[in-house]
Amino acid sequence: MLKGIPSILSPELLKVLMEMGHGDEIILADGNFPAASHTNRLLRCDGHGVPELLEAVLSLFPLDTYSEQPVALMAKVPGDKVETPIWATYEDIIRTHMQPQIEHVERFAFYERAKKVYAIVATSEKALYANIILKKGVISE
Template sequence: MLKGIPAILSPELLKVLCEMGHSDRIVIADGNFPTESNGKDGIVIRLDGHGVPEILEAILQFFPLDTYTDTPATLMEVMDGDNVATPIWDTYTEIITKYDKRGKAAIGTLSRQTFYEEAKKSYAFIATGESALYANIILQKGVV
């Protein structure tokens, strides 16, 4: 155990966050995201009993978002025809605003297929038990 480190950040996840370099990406995936198939070239960490907001909050306490890109946090756009509300995105905005002065401006979106293609390039993936739809987020690491 370490002082000041949220318990949700497992030793494996802390190691991965430390290994990541500038511009590396990590996906925090909802429960419906195909983490294992998209993450076959990366590291997959399972945090099935947790939701994305609590993991995002814990990570951003230590993880700088990239200042060399306009949108270091990326969400998957809702597909046309899907009648889905995304109130969880408001939660993400609140959390990101606490840790990045750009706030909502640091968050971008990609179409579903483009999101999957970009996700495949990520260094690591966190599989969660998040039940909200379209709750996936890619974070791009900055410098300390």
């Protein structure tokens, strides 16, 4: 254990966050996301939801201020009537750190983008359309 590090962040996840460079992306995936088939760098965060993990990650992880949309969500399939209240939760968490534009990426385009991200963190999040991509920024201090 270390002081000031959220306990939800495993040593493996901390290592990955440290390894990532400016512009690298990471996905915090819901429990339905096909994470294992979309990456060679899979981290498990079973038993946890995305909002608590997002809060912990953003306490250490700078979002890319050089990108117009450093955050991306999987867009709902057209015609899908499912509610997505988790998106408002994400916006509240993100806006405590910065005020970015949030991109909505079509489902299959999101899957293709997932194949190129630095890592995917698989959670037990039950909310639908709860997948989120974060683009790493720089520390200028």
